[in-house]
Amino acid sequence: MTDQEILAGLAEIIDEIAGVPADEVTPEKNFVEDLDIDSLSMVEIAVAAQDKFGVEIPDEQLKDLKTVQDVVNFVSKNS
């Protein structure tokens, strides 16, 4: 899976869970500060990402993933 494909899949998930339009989900965006996504939504996004990409993002790692690019990198590295 390319980083572009992961980003597109992640944008779909974020749209469904947090109602953020997919075109606003760009790599440099910070989840909390730019996209107004809280810690519980992050857990839901992690769970959905596991279903979609087959990569588990444990709570301990999740708290360090601050930007969209961080999640793309994590999925890319662990898939």
Next chain:
Amino acid sequence: MIGSRVLAFGGYQPDKVITNDDLAAIVDTNDEWIRSRVGIVSRRVAGPDETITDMAEAAGAKAIAASGLSPASIDLVIVATCSTDVPIPNVAASVAHRLGIGAPGAYDLNAACAGFCYGLAAASDSVRAGSARHALVIGAERMTNWLDWNDRSTCIIFADGAGAAVVGPTADGEPAGIGPVVWGSAGDQADKITIPPGTQFLRQDGQAVFRWATTAMHSVAVEACTRAGVSPADLSAFIPHQANLRIIEGIARKLGVPRERVADDIVHSGNTSSASIPLALSRMAEQGRLQPGTPALLLGFGAGLSYAAQVITVP
């Protein structure tokens, strides 16, 4: 073999209302934060002298009255509770006595927030096996017995109340009204919701529980539907444990049940553990949101961790 069905529901909530602003006055939190994280606007708490037995009795009396049965025809009373201040005597026998139910089988069970669904399964199986003719199942909690009002991660969530259902046999030829229970546990995560030994306060790892509920409960819900021969799309109502509105919405979204069919009693009741499902059922019935004869899915989950789900036919 005899089938079983739910004949009626009843709920009881204490009078005292605690709003989010009331909580903000005693602990570092605020209305917006509570609404957005857990979806609760206000909750009910028991009066100083109001006991679990009192609340269980009130809910049980309503359910019996709605069933049209006389108390004497009930021969099994099960009380699901996890918040009694003392373990002896049990709640069930006292409640039965107060309600004028003569010498029934009476026991308490603890499956925490899944307790009502466990009790309903036990009652259903007892009726089907011939161990009981009519059973009263009550979920009753005084969670405030165990709340630390300085812990903003728990005191904003939990509340008090009771809900009840009367279970009886189906008429000849009538299809079963309580589907097979799908139940289980995850004892490897027992430490996620505890009252640490030697303390008086409930503690929970909210994020871990949130993850577990939004991950694992979907397949439990689907299996309960499958075993009852019902598609999730055909459910007229979905009544998950009222733990957190975000969990409720997450499970409902995955299951594809439209929001108007999903119980949201938590908004004004808080999380009443084993009482939340029968309370939410009673509320939906009062609001005209339940259609008799249609399938409704119940899903309980919580400390243990433990869970149980079944499809019932709305009485």
